[in-house]
Amino acid sequence: MALIEFSNRGLYCPPGDFYIDPWKPVNKAVITHAHSDHARPGSAYYLCHHLTKPLLQARLGDNNYESSGWHEPISINGVKLSLHPAGHIIGSSQVRVEYNNEVWVVSGDYKTENDGISGAFEPVKCHVFITESTFGLPIYTWKKQEAIYSDIRQWIMYNKAQKKTSVLIAYSLGKAQRVLNAIAPLNETVYLHGAIYNMHQALLSAGLQLPAVERITPDTPKEKLRSAIVIAPPSADGTPWMKRFNPYSVGVCSGWMQVRGNVRRRNVDAGFVLSDHADWNGLLSAVKATGAEKVYVTHGFQSAFSRYLNEQGLWSAEVKTEYGGEEETDETIIKEEA
Amino acid sequence: MQENDDILPITALPQTGFKAFAMLVTTLGTSTKTNDKLDALGKYFNTAPAKDRVWVIALFSGRRPKRMVSSTLLVQWCVALIQQPVWMFEECYHTVGDLAETIALLLPETDTLEGSGKSLAWYLEQVSRLEKADEADRKLFVVNNWLEMNREERFVFNKLLTGGFRIGVSQKMMVNALAKSVELEPSVIAHRISGNWNPATTSFEELLSEHAATTDYSKPYPFYLAYQLEDDVSTLGEPHEWQAEWKWDGIRGQLIKRNDQLFVWSRGEELMTEKFPEYEVLRDLLPNGVALDGEIIPAVGGQPLPFALLQTRIGRKNITKKQLQEAPICFFCYDLLEYNHEDWRNNPLTERRAQLEELVTKAGHTALQLSPLIFYSTWDDLIEIRRQSRDYYAEGLMLKRKSSAYQVGRKVGDWWKWKVDPFTIDAVMIYAQKGHGRRSNLYTDYTFAVKDGDKLVSFTKAYSGLTDKEFAQVDAFVKRNSLEKFGPVRTVKPELVFEIAFEGIAASNRHKSGVALRFPRISRWRKDKKPDEINTLEDLQKMLLLYGQKTVG
Ligand SMILES: [Zn+2]
Numbered sequence: 043m044a045l046i047e048f049s050n051r052g053l054y055c056p057p058g059d060f061y062i063d064p065w066k067p068v069n070k071a072v073i074t075h076a077h078s079d080h081a082r083p084g085s086a087y088y089l090c091h092h093l094t095k096p097l098l099q100a101r102l103g104d105n106n107y108e109s110s111g112w113h114e115p116i117s118i119n120g121v122k123l124s125l126h127p128a129g130h131i132i133g134s135s136q137v138r139v140e141y142n143n144e145v146w147v148v149s150g151d152y153k154t155e156n157d158g159i160s161g162a163f164e165p166v167k168c169h170v171f172i173t174e175s176t177f178g179l180p181i182y183t184w185k186k187q188e189a190i191y192s193d194i195r196q197w198i199m200y201n202k203a204q205k206k207t208s209v210l211i212a213y214s215l216g217k218a219q220r221v222l223n224a225i226a227p228l229n230e231t232v233y234l235h236g237a238i239y240n241m242h243q244a245l246l247s248a249g250l251q252l253p254a255v256e257r258i259t260p261d262t263p264k265e266k267l268r269s270a271i272v273i274a275p276p277s278a279d280g281t282p283w284m285k286r287f288n289p290y291s292v293g294v295c296s297g298w299m300q301v302r303g304n305v306r307r308r309n310v311d312a313g314f315v316l317s318d319h320a321d322w323n324g325l326l327s328a329v330k331a332t333g334a335e336k337v338y339v340t341h342g343f344q345s346a347f348s349r350y351l352n353e354q355g356l357w358s359a360e361v362k363t364e365y366g367g368e369e370e371t372d373e374t375i376i377k378e379e380a
Numbered sequence: 381m382q383e384n385d386d387i388l389p390i391t392a393l394p395q396t397g398f399k400a401f402a403m404l405v406t407t408l409g410t411s412t413k414t415n416d417k418l419d420a421l422g423k424y425f426n427t428a429p430a431k432d433r434v435w436v437i438a439l440f441s442g443r444r445p446k447r448m449v450s451s452t453l454l455v456q457w458c459v460a461l462i463q464q465p466v467w468m469f470e471e472c473y474h475t476v477g478d479l480a481e482t483i484a485l486l487l488p489e490t491d492t493l494e495g496s497g498k499s500l501a502w503y504l505e506q507v508s509r510l511e512k513a514d515e516a517d518r519k520l521f522v523v524n525n526w527l528e529m530n531r532e533e534r535f536v537f538n539k540l541l542t543g544g545f546r547i548g549v550s551q552k553m554m555v556n557a558l559a560k561s562v563e564l565e566p567s568v569i570a571h572r573i574s575g576n577w578n579p580a581t582t583s584f585e586e587l588l589s590e591h592a593a594t595t596d597y598s599k600p601y602p603f604y605l606a607y608q609l610e611d612d613v614s615t616l617g618e619p620h621e622w623q624a625e626w627k628w629d630g631i632r633g634q635l636i637k638r639n640d641q642l643f644v645w646s647r648g649e650e651l652m653t654e655k656f657p658e659y660e661v662l663r664d665l666l667p668n669g670v671a672l673d674g675e676i677i678p679a680v681g682g683q684p685l686p687f688a689l690l691q692t693r694i695g696r697k698n699i700t701k702k703q704l705q706e707a708p709i710c711f712f713c714y715d716l717l718e719y720n721h722e723d724w725r726n727n728p729l730t731e732r733r734a735q736l737e738e739l740v741t742k743a744g745h746t747a748l749q750l751s752p753l754i755f756y757s758t759w760d761d762l763i764e765i766r767r768q769s770r771d772y773y774a775e776g777l778m779l780k781r782k783s784s785a786y787q788v789g790r791k792v793g794d795w796w797k798w799k800v801d802p803f804t805i806d807a808v809m810i811y812a813q814k815g816h817g818r819r820s821n822l823y824t825d826y827t828f829a830v831k832d833g834d835k836l837v838s839f840t841k842a843y844s845g846l847t848d849k850e851f852a853q854v855d856a857f858v859k860r861n862s863l864e865k866f867g868p869v870r871t872v873k874p875e876l877v878f879e880i881a882f883e884g885i886a887a888s889n890r891h892k893s894g895v896a897l898r899f900p901r902i903s904r905w906r907k908d909k910k911p912d913e914i915n916t917l918e919d920l921q922k923m924l925l926l927y928g929q930k931t932v933g
């Protein structure tokens with residue numbers, strides 16, 4: 043019997059009788075991270091990382107939560123389970139499961155570059171690795187974070203010179219905080235859309251250190267927003283809410299901006315290729331570092347990535363899950379690059 | 381990449397040579413505002429070396445270098461370099477939707493983000509030099525240059541190599557930016573850069589100097605283009621102030637005779653003299669120093685024939701006797717731009733027309749026809765006449781103010797096209813495929829079917845016509861309702877009904893339905909209709925009988 047099965051409720055561990063990131067309500071759910079395609083409501087019990095817990099509370103309300111630090115072994119029905127940093131967003135974890143000397147690791151979402159907020163991705167040795175593949179094609183190779191941050195700052199300064207407001211579009215959990223870090227060296231007040239502000243508060247109460255910000259309300263005087271820096275979620279882009287910033291320039295921060303067609307289709311002024319997922323080389327190096335003999339691929343370009351691994355001599359199969367992936371148009375992926 | 385000192389956007393950092401050009405193309409391709417594009421072009425014209433400026437004018441006015449290498453070869457060289465399987469390349473291409481960009485993204489990142497340092501002119505001169513080189517030489521050139529370029533440069537380089545160079549800039553916009561940069565009127569620029577010139581041998585000064593225009597005898601005038609009349613025709617004022625003609629369904633052209641030579645230009649500023657031997661005889665019949673505006677169109681006994689016949693002629697090197705007999709090409713003139721070596725464009729239309737009629741009558745040859753005037757006294761008369769357009773193989777009417785000058789480019793006010801409504805048919809979507817470029821990743825290319833008894837018969841593909849939001853909805857439907865997958869094509873549940881508009885119909889034995897449509901596009905999503913309410917194959921056959929043309933392969 044496989045240690046983890048792919049059931050219609052999600053990844054299921056039969057001997058431990060628990061699910062990892064289930065997409066339907068279950069008795070016991072282990073949650074890799076707080077993005078909405080991984081953490082869904084309705085389960086009777088949730089286990090997650092300490093830093094994820096307040097986010098789940100904010101997102102799913104009061105529930106039966108238990109949290110753990112990284113590397114702390116937990117036993118569930120004789121199955122040994124531990125969480126390990128995934129580097130994707132705050133609190134994001136890989137799940138290591140061990141039973142009868144067999145080790146499986148579920149990656150959840152991850153990125154291999156250390157963003158200074160989410161904890162550095164840690165390769166975990168295992169027999170079977172279940173990996174995401176959001177950007178599992180060789181066209182997706184990222185520039186170094188600092189180079190992208192510098193591009194963002196230059197763009198802001200240029201807009202300022204043109205007396206335009208810079209509106210940066212970033213997903214509220216994860217990306218928005220990285221963007222805040224990117225622009226911190228400019229020493230300017232950053233204005234946040236309500237949704238991002240709420241997330242900001244939740245993260246502060248979870249104990250995270252973040253730069254000072256100001257919330258945009260209907261009362262915020264327009265003069266204050268002139269030539270200012272604004273961070274807004276994808277859902278705000280193109281809505282009347284943006285009118286208050288006129289004249290402004292829009293820059294979208296997302297891995298999907300790698301392809302020109304997406305930048306043009308979104309009708310934005312700038313696309314910054316800033317992703318919370320591993321790029322092609324990141325995925326390959328992560329897979330290799332686990333030393334796994336079998337790799338299941340989910341969440342993205344699973345068929346291409348698993349075919350590639352097979353041709354490289356590594357046993358691999360694609361698994362259909364309800365995370366991100368094929369069924370999304372990039373429109374919705376940008377909304378929730380999760 | 382520099383990080384600190386002066387903080388400017390990448391596009392504002394001083395750039396030179398090919399890198400500057402690549403930046404320009406990137407800015408033009410991504411900016412959403414006309415003013416930003418004009419700024420970028422203006423900045424380029426003010427800073428780029430003169431030789432590169434000449435090439436930019438050439439490229440943006442449709443004077444592309446010939447394709448030096450096939451896409452197939454480029455892909456081969458790329459996959460060999462990156463050591464990826466071909467299927468992986470295809471997978472990537474499918475996601476990106478653009479070959480040049482796919483290659484640019486797949487090539488290994490260079491250490492030198494500085495770029496190559498060579499000029500645009502250098503690359504383009506090499507490209508034309510290598511036209512005659514053997515494959516090994518061309519490969520060496522391409523691969524070596526790839527390896528010293530940054531990503532933007534590679535993208536633009538690939539575009540130049542494959543000859544598929546199109547960016548979000550019209551010739552008009554380039555002309556406006558250039559006009560501002562050199563402080564001349566746009567109409568003057570438009571005229572000076574028109575005609576037959578070779579960017580490799582023409583200097584910037586020569587190109588824009590007044591003298592150049594007089595020595596190039598082929599030089600056409602920029603075309604005056606009309607907008608579609610959307611308002612009620614009565615808003616134009618008094619009917620007698622206007623002149624009405626048929627709007628022909630051919631190729632807009634300019635016929636010039638100067639220095640005992642004859643030149644025929646298409647609206648796309650392509651010299652087409654050789655394609656139409658029928659016009660040769662006019663060289664002896666027309667006086668020197670004339671330029672005529674008109675329509676290139678097949679006609680017998682002064683009666684136009686369907687456009688499909690003209691299509692069989694374009695792109696063919698050798699024209700058969702049979703073609704010359706069955707569908708001889710005529711020139712239907714409607715305006716006179718130059719007469720007796722003088723520019724007549726500022727004379728009123730009535731004067732130009734009178735002189736034109738005299739000229740055509742004097743020439744007295746069937747290859748040169750006058751586009752007839754339509755006589756009417758009230759707007760209501762004209763509305764009635766317009767309804768008959770299709771019976772004359774016309775697309776509708778042209779309305780021109782009798783007092784108007786011949787202007788440059790697309791202008792509102794004095795000339796209007798007044799096309800008849802397109803044909804429409806309700807059809808159901810049966811296949812979907814992912815789009816390209818702007819719409820890569822979304823299912824946006826659809827195949828449609830009509831009913832034939834209880835079967836469905838596919839009859840056309842159609843691309844444009846939906847809003848981004850509608851595309852996203854259809855895309856979601858496709859993903860949920862796929863029945864089968866053949867490569868990139870998905871068979872979908874026949875459920876969504878669309879109205880397909882098109883401009884013409886012809887018999888075809890290449891299509892299962894037996895018909896081929898001209899300019900098919902989605903005109904709207906008929907959410908109010910069920911699949912069993914769509915049109916039938918019989919409906920299409922009736923249209924074919926009434927308006928169709930029978931000899932298209
Ligand atoms: Zn996810």
Ligand SMILES: [Zn+2]
Nearest residue numbers: 077151379380
């Ligand atoms: Zn996620």
